[in-house]
Amino acid sequence: MTVRLNIADGLATITLARATAHNALDAATKVAFQEAVDGAAHDDVRAVLITAEGKNFCVGQDLGEHVGALEADPATAMDTVAVHYNPLIRSIQELSVPVVVAVPGACVGAGLGIALAGDIRVAGTTSSFATAFTGIGLASDSGLSYALVEALGSSRAIGLMLLGDKVTAEQALEWGLVHRVVPDDEVLAVAESLARKLAAGPTEAYRQVKSLVRASASGLLDALDRESAAQKHLGQTADHKAAVDAFLAKEKPVFAGR
Numbered sequence: 001m002t003v004r005l006n007i008a009d010g011l012a013t014i015t016l017a018r019a020t021a022h023n024a025l026d027a028a029t030k031v032a033f034q035e036a037v038d039g040a041a042h043d044d045v046r047a048v049l050i051t052a053e054g055k056n057f058c059v060g061q062d063l064g065e066h067v068g069a070l071e072a073d074p075a076t077a078m079d080t081v082a083v084h085y086n087p088l089i090r091s092i093q094e095l096s097v098p099v100v101v102a103v104p105g106a107c108v109g110a111g112l113g114i115a116l117a118g119d120i121r122v123a124g125t126t127s128s129f130a131t132a133f134t135g136i137g138l139a140s141d142s143g144l145s146y147a148l149v150e151a152l153g154s155s156r157a158i159g160l161m162l163l164g165d166k167v168t169a170e171q172a173l174e175w176g177l178v179h180r181v182v183p184d185d186e187v188l189a190v191a192e193s194l195a196r197k198l199a200a201g202p203t204e205a206y207r208q209v210k211s212l213v214r215a216s217a218s219g220l221l222d223a224l225d226r227e228s229a230a231q232k233h234l235g236q237t238a239d240h241k242a243a244v245d246a247f248l249a250k251e252k253p254v255f256a257g258r
Helices: 027-040 063-072 079-094 110-117 144-152 154-163 169-175 184-199 203-215 219-234 238-248
Strands: 003-008 011-016 047-052 099-103 106-108 120-124 128-130 180-182
Touching (some): 003 027, 011 027, 011 184, 047 184, 079 219, 099 110, 110 128, 120 184, 144 219, 169 180
Parallel strands (some): 011 047, 047 099, 099 120, 120 180
Antiparallel strands (some): 003 011
């Protein structure tokens, strides 16, 4: 089981449990994650906590699986964006109750999109954040082209997406990507404490707060569709194929611009 859902005392806890792979998202994990989020959309749930086992929150797409998809058919290799990632981000965003995300370690690519789909993020002092897509010849998905601009403004957002720079926990706090930074061994406890506080709070008021904020953030849905089209195109480029091969071989990619 790569994703677990536990509901108790009004709190739904969703745990990524693929620690040996740094919680990389293969097809089975994406399906299980979607099922867990759907299961959390329950009348008895008053808050949701998303967390992960191991040292890292999520390093994004499982590239080993992606290589197999590229080899099978480059034209359909990026269909996972429309089939898995877009529905998952929409489902997290549409949860009517507060969503707290505990972010240990690395939070990369689609993992960052998942974290930003939540409402409150708690990171550790050594946590880090990155988009990583251009490093393998892609653009962005999981709502990042929208969420990063909303959180950081267009200048910082495009800088992160073009350069793929790693953002430290201290920078993330200063820039507004996360809400709290605590010692690494306290991330889960602090996030769970916040989630339990919210689960015991004025739930209907929280629902209205989220509804009002979502109304001002309607551009996310269009962004998800645009990202899906862009990634489908880029997934068939020579640069993407070469970059993925280089990544798996632990070599520096050479981009030909095509």
